[in-house]
Amino acid sequence: MLITQSTRFSELQSRLHGQVLTDADEGWDAARQTFNLTHDQRPAAVVRVASADDVVETVRYAAQRGLRIAPQSTGHNAGPIQGLEDSLLLRTDSLQEVRIDVAARHARVGSGVRWAAVADPASEAGLAPLSGSSRDVGITGYSLGGGIGWLARKHGLQSNALTAVELVTADGELRRIDHDNEIDLFWAVRGGGGNFGVVTALEFDLFPTPEIYAGALFFPYERASEVLHAWHELVSGGLPDEITTVGRVYQLPPIPELPEFLRGKSFTVVQAAYLGNERDGADLMRPLAELGPDINTFGMVEPAALGYLAMDPDQPVPSASSGRIVAGATSATIDALLGAAGPGSGSGLASVELRSLGGALARRSPGAGAHAMLPGDYAMFAVGGVMGPHSREQVLGQAEGVSDALAPWDAGSRFLNFEEQSVDARLFYDADTFRLLRALRSEWDPSELFLANHEIKDS
Ligand SMILES: Cc1cc2nc3c(=O)[nH]c(=O)nc-3n(C[C@H](O)[C@H](O)[C@H](O)COP(=O)(O)OP(=O)(O)OC[C@H]3O[C@@H](n4cnc5c(N)ncnc54)[C@H](O)[C@@H]3O)c2cc1C
Numbered sequence: 001m002l003i004t005q006s007t008r009f010s011e012l013q014s015r016l017h018g019q020v021l022t023d024a025d026e027g028w029d030a031a032r033q034t035f036n037l038t039h040d041q042r043p044a045a046v047v048r049v050a051s052a053d054d055v056v057e058t059v060r061y062a063a064q065r066g067l068r069i070a071p072q073s074t075g076h077n078a079g080p081i082q083g084l085e086d087s088l089l090l091r092t093d094s095l096q097e098v099r100i101d102v103a104a105r106h107a108r109v110g111s112g113v114r115w116a117a118v119a120d121p122a123s124e125a126g127l128a129p130l131s132g133s134s135r136d137v138g139i140t141g142y143s144l145g146g147g148i149g150w151l152a153r154k155h156g157l158q159s160n161a162l163t164a165v166e167l168v169t170a171d172g173e174l175r176r177i178d179h180d181n182e183i184d185l186f187w188a189v190r191g192g193g194g195n196f197g198v199v200t201a202l203e204f205d206l207f208p209t210p211e212i213y214a215g216a217l218f219f220p221y222e223r224a225s226e227v228l229h230a231w232h233e234l235v236s237g238g239l240p241d242e243i244t245t246v247g248r249v250y251q252l253p254p255i256p257e258l259p260e261f262l263r264g265k266s267f268t269v270v271q272a273a274y275l276g277n278e279r280d281g282a283d284l285m286r287p288l289a290e291l292g293p294d295i296n297t298f299g300m301v302e303p304a305a306l307g308y309l310a311m312d313p314d315q316p317v318p319s320a321s322s323g324r325i326v327a328g329a330t331s332a333t334i335d336a337l338l339g340a341a342g343p344g345s346g347s348g349l350a351s352v353e354l355r356s357l358g359g360a361l362a363r364r365s366p367g368a369g370a371h372a373m374l375p376g377d378y379a380m381f382a383v384g385g386v387m388g389p390h391s392r393e394q395v396l397g398q399a400e401g402v403s404d405a406l407a408p409w410d411a412g413s414r415f416l417n418f419e420e421q422s423v424d425a426r427l428f429y430d431a432d433t434f435r436l437l438r439a440l441r442s443e444w445d446p447s448e449l450f451l452a453n454h455e456i457k458d459s
Contacts, residue, residue, distance in 0.1 A: 009045050015057045018050035018094060032089060034075035035136075036420065037318040038392050041078055043070065043089035050094050052166065052174055052200040059198060060172040062088055063449055070451040071198040073112050074138035077145075080422040080453045087451050090198055092140065097201065102127065105206045106163065111140040111199045116307060118206075123304035127206040130158040132417075133310035141453075143202060144193050145417040146371040148379065150214070150273035150306045151207060153241045153359030159190040160368045161205045167197035170445040174200065179367060188440045190369020191429075193416055194452035195437075196444050213281030214273040214309060215298030217288055221266035224249050224342045227291060228334045228354075231270050234287050236329065236377070241359035243284055245272040246310070248353035249341060253385050257315060261295075271309050272298075319350075320392050321383035322399035323418030325376040326354070327411035333378075340398075340405040341382060347398050350385050354378040370433055376411035381418050416454055425454045 013020040021031045022045045031046040044067065047058050062069050068087040072078065075091075095110030098117050102125040107118050116135035122128055132142060132149040147158030155161065164178040165186065175197075177186040189196050219227045231247040239245070247270050254264030270288050274281040278300055282289070289296060326333060339345060341352040361374045382402040384395040414427040426434050434456070441448075441456045448457065 012045075012047070012058065012061045015061065016047070016049065016054045018054045019048045021046045021048065031091065033316065034078035035316050036079055037316050038320065038386050039078050041075075041081070041084055041089060043084045043087050046089045046091060048091045048094055052095075052168070055090065055092070055168045055198045055200055056172055056174055058088060058090055059168045059170065059449070063170060063172060063447070068451045069198065069449055071194045073140040074114060074136075076137050077141055077417070077420060077453050079420040081451060082422055082455075083451065092198070092200070095200060100125070100206070105208065106203065107206055108201060108203045109139055110201055113139050115139060115142070119304050119307050122206050123302050126208060126210055126303070128209040128303035128306070129204065129206050130155055130161050131307065133307075134312035134314065135307035136312070136314040139202060140199050141194070142417060143204065144189055144191070144199070145454075146191055146374065146415060147417065148355070148357075148361065148374060148415075150244050150309065151209075151275065152361055153244045153356065154275055155207055156360040156363075156365055156368075157191075157371055157374060158204065159371045160365055162190055162202060162369070163205060164203040165189050165199055166201040167199045169197040170447065170449045184440055185444060187369050188437055188444075191371020191416075192369075192437050192440075192456060193425075193454050195441050195450055195456045197450065209275060209303045211277050212273060212275060212301050212303060212306070213278050213298065214271075214301045214306060215296065216269050216271040216309065217285075217291075217293035217298070218295035219268040219291065219293050221249060221251070221268055222343050223291075224268040224338055225334070227268045227270065227288070228338065229331055230288055230291060232329065232331060232334050235356050239284060239356070242275040243272055243281075245270060245356045246353050248351060249338075250351050251348060252350060253387060257313065258311075262311070273306055273309065318386040318392075319383050320386055320396035320399055321381060321420050322396070322403040323379065323381045323415060324403045324406050325357075325374070325411035325413055325415055326378040326380055326406055326409045327376040328409055329377040333406065333409050336405040336408070337380070337402065340402040347402075348384060349382050349395070349398050349402070352380070352382040352402055354380050370429065370437055371416070374415060375413075377409075379415055379418060380406055419454065423454070425456050428454065
């Protein structure tokens with residue numbers, strides 16, 4: 001009998017409630033699609049699990065046959081994965097449980113859930129998760145990689161807000177790990193990415209947000225130097241942990257998904273979220289508001305509004321990006337950034353941002369996981385759309401050009417979530433943390449069954 005890809009996996013299919021798809025099946029392209037449309041994932045098969053039991057079956061099946069498993073929830077960070085062709089791409093996007101306990105300020109989600117599904121109901125109760133700039137990003141990958149958002153300077157990384165993780169480890173067992181059970185493994189998954197098992201559910205704290213003053217100041221792109229220097233001066237002068245700000249330049253594409261006032265336009269923008277009242281928030285932002293922006297959207301907002309502040313795309317787009325953590329920033333850092341991405345630079349990047357770090361991100365909280373903190377002044381992220389005449393290499397070159405320009409202020413570490421290329425995972429951790437993560441990977445996944453986007457392994 002001719003063994004086609006479909007018949008090759010018919011035994012696995014017979015053991016699952018979910019679906020096994022190969023390139024012979026309808027739905028193959030949709031099942032392997034990534035958020036960044038420049039990536040073309042071609043695994044041996046895609047397994048769309050319907051339950052934690054399906055994950056157990058798939059892990060046991062793969063382990064018996066020497067196949068690897070690449071866990072994925074939404075495909076927002078698929079770019080760095082290497083060697084998918086001999087692997088099962090295990091998609092958890094059907095695991096959509098969402099339970100919010102308002103009194104306990106706590107959430108439980110299936111590992112396919114995106115931030116919007118928690119942020120909206122939590123917001124109605126005056127609570128917020130430690131979600132990031134995009135409502136569309138999957139909670140699982142974001143949380144396993146650290147996770148920084150608008151409340152990060154006050155409450156730290158999302159990985160350290162996790163209270164329990166349910167995952168299927170390489171021995172095919174479904175485990176619930178937390179601060180009291182398998183504490184080493186629980187430490188490792190909180191920052192160590194998808195290297196230790198397939199997560200089926202996550203539980204984490206929500207934070208009371210009775211008052212949020214947030215918004216954006218839009219200035220002409222040409223005022224980038226004046227505005228970003230003033231912003232850097234304000235940030236470096238010391239702001240309370242309750243406020244997180246972003247300084248950025250946008251050159252937005254003329255796409256219908258954007259509101260008309262933004263479509264095809266360029267701006268210099270400062271965005272901020274302040275956990276406090278309008279009077280104090282306006283006082284903090286005054287030095288920038290007094291520069292006379294064209295548009296000022298600041299006001300009191302519901303927590304869920306933070307998911308729209310950065311205007312991140314919520315539909316798959318072709319893009320290329322580069323990130324760097326910046327430390328010891330001076331006004332020369334702003335000049336270097338604008339030399340690569342500001343007016344007159346020739347940059348066509350859609351967004352180049354500096355996110356303010358510090359506050360809780362600079363402190364090691366007791367009981368933290370492998371990603372205990374994210375020291376540095378700013379997280380830089382530069383991204384461009386791979387559209388029209390621009391090739392991926394051109395756009396990537398421009399984004400890396402911004403990173404290169406900031407090399408003199410490199411913090412000495414990278415941030416896993418902001419890396420969309422394959423990089424040595426040692427760059428995400430200090431040497432002791434990497435050594436411990438490496439040892440725990442050997443203990444829990446000795447045959448390297450799991451293929452994470454950023455692998456903890458000997459290079
Ligand atoms: C538009 C946009 C905005 C963003 N904003 C922010 C931000 O504000 N702050 C921030 O910190 N990051 C941000 N990110 C980065 C984001 O956190 C990463 O892309 C993250 O990996 C996405 O997780 P995911 O589960 O959606 O992606 P996926 O591509 O599905 O997963 C990424 C990796 O996570 C692991 N993983 C996923 N699911 C599982 C599972 N079930 N079991 C085990 N491992 C799993 C795997 O290693 C996988 O390769 C943003 C990304 C985008 C595209």
